[in-house]
Amino acid sequence: MIELKDYQEKAIEKLKDEVNELLESDDSKICVFKSPTGSGKTLMMAEALKRLVRLREDNKKLSFIWISVNKLHDQSKDSLDRYYEDIRIIKCSNFEDLQDKTIDENEILFFNWQSINKKDNIYIRENEQDNNLSNIITNTKDEGREVILIIDESHHTAKAEKSKEVIEAINPKVTIEVSATPQIKDLSRIVEVDFKKVQEEGMIKKEVTINPEIDKIKVGGKSTDDIVIDSALKKRKELKKLYEKVGSNINPLILIQLPDSKAGVLDRKDEVIETLKKKGITTDNRKLAIYLSDKDSKINLENISKPDNEVEVLLFKQAIALGWDCPRAQILVLFRDWKSIEFSIQTIGRIMRMPEFYHYDENELNRGFVFTNLSDVKIAEDIAKDYITIHEAKRRDEYKEIKINSSYLKRQREKTRLSGEFSKIFLDVAKKDNLKDKINKNPSDLVNTLIIDGRIVNLDKIQDVKSKNHLEVKKTARELQYHFDLFLRSVCTPYAPVRSSEIIRTSLYRFFAKEIVIDDYTEIQKIILGTENNQYFIDSLNNAKEVYDKEVVQKLKEERESEEYVWEVPESVMYNSRAKEVDYKKSVMKPHFTKAESTPEKDFIGFLEKSDNDVVWWYKNGEGEKKYFSVKYRDSKKVPRGFYVDFIVLTKDGKIGLFDTKAGRTAEDSKQKAEALQKYIKEQNEKHNKKLWGGIVVPKNDSFRYNSQEKYQFNEANLGEDWDFLSFS
Structure with missing residues (x-):
């Protein structure tokens, strides 16, 4: 039997009472359950549902639907199955498990938003067997049961148009929106778990530290990517020894978050894997796990959440940030993206959990660690692109x-991206701007500035993380290439970057070959990105885009198609x-x-x-x-x-x-x-x-x-x- 924390017991009772009151209403109501990452939201929901159905005096019969994002519904179902394993008071089911096309009393139907958004989903569209969601809901209500809808990680889901259609089709008596960062709107009741209470109970770490003692790493000719990886590996070894000192078998895990792939920009995955290989960390020896998209790979993920699992480093992209749970994860590595200085509290939440749900005597074990080549870091609210931001x-x-x-x-596609004519226009503009004579051919070295010993103490607040100390490291040729690719994308506006960035790249290389007689791409990138020169190039490119608009875009003879x-x-x-x-x-x-x-x-x-x-x-x-x-x-x-x-x-x-x-x-x-x-x-x-x-x-x-x-x-x-x-x- 799981022993509940004091804040969990109070939240469960309040949630049960609020939902019971809403069940007495004549129309559909919403209850928001706001609880921090790492507080045990799923556990509290499982216990609250158990208490809702147990020993009811009003004879209400309840059926439940639980909707999540990605594969989180499977994770939630497995968690609740284990929780109800001994008492069997609630049954957890997928669509395939339903009997007689209905959700039974005290049964939870689990599915995810992605499945219902597929056009050919047999459980959503009409089919010959009438085995669709609408029919299942109708049958359930016809048998006299009230439907309670649970929306897990609701801030990522419930506002999309298709999602709202499904919610309306379900028409639940009560909707429970569960999230660490909900959008507080149109709710009837809210049950909120205080962040400090969760922290005081030892469920989450006391603070997160940014780049501690990173200046003590020997720089040599290393890139900043190598420096942050080395620092993270060094910290992991220190933590492993401390866990052994306190008598724990925890094997601390490093999470390395790769930037999302962009057209025309170097992918960091292979480079990072090669760097880790040199450190003796590979997928073959099971010290490296990979969690990428379906088209890429998922390697060594089985049992990764176990405290003593052999995996030391997990490589992932953004998708893992939501709903993934591995309490032994303690170190997060983030790589610099062009002008990017924000990451979400949902992502940092993956290293906030305490692996054994209490604070240790060794205070270093009560911290999370972020190693990054960002010079400044802001903790931002986690806001879904299509749902919460609107x-x-x-x-x-x-x-x-x-x-x-x-x-x-209707728009003309020719107006949305640069054509080959831009290159000649840029060369003419550069000559008129006297760009050749303005720029410094030997600019100062480009460096990455790393924050040292930054700290995040209030983990639930939006804040700038500053540090008195910084470490400057010269950019490597590969880092120059990466940031040059991102620079090209940034100067494409208002044109689409996929095609236009290559046109601008060619234009710049031609300028150097013709006007300055340099054909070394690394040297060209260094000059363009140099702080003394960068604005000159941005100004000339903007001038050239204005000329392109006048001489090419606005002179298009083709009439735009009109719809009345x-x-x-x-x-x-x-x-x-x-x-x-x-x-x-x-x-x-x-x-x-x-x-x-x-x-x-x-x-x-x-x-x-x-x-x-x-x-x-x-x-x-x-x-x-x-x-x-x-x-x-x-x-x-x-x-x-x-x-x-x-x-x-x-x-x-x-x-x-x-x-x-x-x-x-x-x-x-x-x-x-x-x-x-x-x-x-x-x-x-x-x-x-x-x-x-x-x-x-x-x-x-x-x-x-x-x-x-x-x-x-x-x-x-x-x-x-x-x-x-x-x-x-």
């Missing part, structure tokens, strides 16, 4: 169709984490999220929000996508473009206003857009009996004026009769 605004229920015609201009369609305000719009929620009463989207409004836009929204006007609702339009409203026009160079007006406004008389806020110079430059908008309004009203009005709007002396003339003119000093005073009364 918010959702939904169209108000009382919205009625407006059916206005919109145009969408009937537009409605989108049912929902997603926003990233930079968007802020604002309480606007008349916005058609609820809640209303905003990114960065201009001053005229903010003022105009205030004007629309007035309580004494006839505005029913207003919509802040987006741009560049088909879901947003657009009027086709031609710019001053006759190039067809889409005009995405800022605001669509419905008033009580049924009229729809199309307004675009401008001020100063932007108002002066709006002639083509303004005239196209008036032409569109006139045609739609005459041909399709619409009730449209609007135009360019500018603020003037505490009023708003708008231009609805077929011929547009703007004189800020004297707007004249062409500009009417705007009123929504």
Whole structure:
């Protein structure tokens, strides 16, 4: 029988009580279970579910669904199977284990999000046997059981569109979202485990130290990659001796995290494996394990979590950071990526657990260690790209169709990446910029700066990790190549890097061959990346991209394909984490999220929000996508473009206003857009009996004026009769 920690017992009881209260509600409710990495979330969930079903006095019958990411559902199922092995109070099942296409009382169905997102998944789509999730849920509820949904690592999953569809299909009585870093939104209850309590109970380490005593490593001609690996191996040996000293058989594990592969950038895997081989650490002698993608390899992973397993080093990429559990992991090695200074608390969480769930008398064993060639480190919140970084605004229920015609201009692929013409343009620009004479042909040595003896004490806080001491190590030729590849990708914007980075690489090499007569690639990379020169090259490349845009992109003769369609305000719009929620009463989207409004836009929204006007609702339009409203026009160079007006406004008389806020110079430059908008309004009203009005709007002396003339003119000093005073009364 597992002895529960005091904080675990309290959290389990509170979670049980909160879920029981939510089961009495008439509609579906959400309970968030927030508990730090290493606190025993799965154990607490297992015990809480056991107490939920045991000795119920209300005769409620419960069935459970447990959804996780990647293979975490298998790991969770195995953990709960072991936990219930003796009492058999709850049955753990996969789809194949279900009887009579239903989830029995006190049964948990486990699956993962990836499986349900597959189009051909037989458990999600309709099939001849009716053995799909929808039918299983229906059968379960028809037999009088309430469904409780557990979403493990919820911050990585529950906001994706497909995931939300599945949650809606399940329609659980109660959803328990489990995470160390949840998105606190739309919840009914929250049960939270305090980080300090977990730490005080000896479940996780007291602190994490960055590059301790790394300056004592003999540098010689080593790369910074070699230095951090050597330092990590040295620390591992020290820790092994300390475990033996305290009478423990723990074999401390090093985790080496490889950067994600990028097109055109050297892959570090083979180089690291070769370095470890020289240290006597290989997959053959089982001291090295590899955990990469399915297409790569998974080697020596069996029993790796056992305290005395022979594996000393595990090579992995980002995917292992979520849900992987190996308490003997104590050292993390991170390699420098271009301008990257952040890693997630979920990743550092893999070395935060105490292997025997208590703190030792030897304090060094109560620490985690990070060795990295980053000069500064920030611990960042772990935020999933597609799920947690976005918010959702939904169209108000009382919205009625407006059916206005919109145009969408499809992008030309030629405009998204550089072509061979860029090389000649760059050489011309470099000559005009006098780049040859500006640059230092013998720049100072490029070095990697390593932080020494940095410490992370508050493991659950976002923080900059600084150090008074740093070690500078000269970059090797291979490190120069790696960082040069990343530099090329960084200067491609706004063009796609896969093709464009190679065009820029060729252009730079040609410049050196022609103007400076250097063909040694390492020497060229050193000059370009040198601190004295780098900005000169960035400026010339940016100049060349501007010329390329004017002479190549904007002169494309091919007309962009236009799609005409009937537009409605989108049912929902997603926003990233930079968007802020604002309480606007008349916005058609609820809640209303905003990114960065201009001053005229903010003022105009205030004007629309007035309580004494006839505005029913207003919509802040987006741009560049088909879901947003657009009027086709031609710019001053006759190039067809889409005009995405800022605001669509419905008033009580049924009229729809199309307004675009401008001020100063932007108002002066709006002639083509303004005239196209008036032409569109006139045609739609005459041909399709619409009730449209609007135009360019500018603020003037505490009023708003708008231009609805077929011929547009703007004189800020004297707007004249062409500009009417705007009123929504």
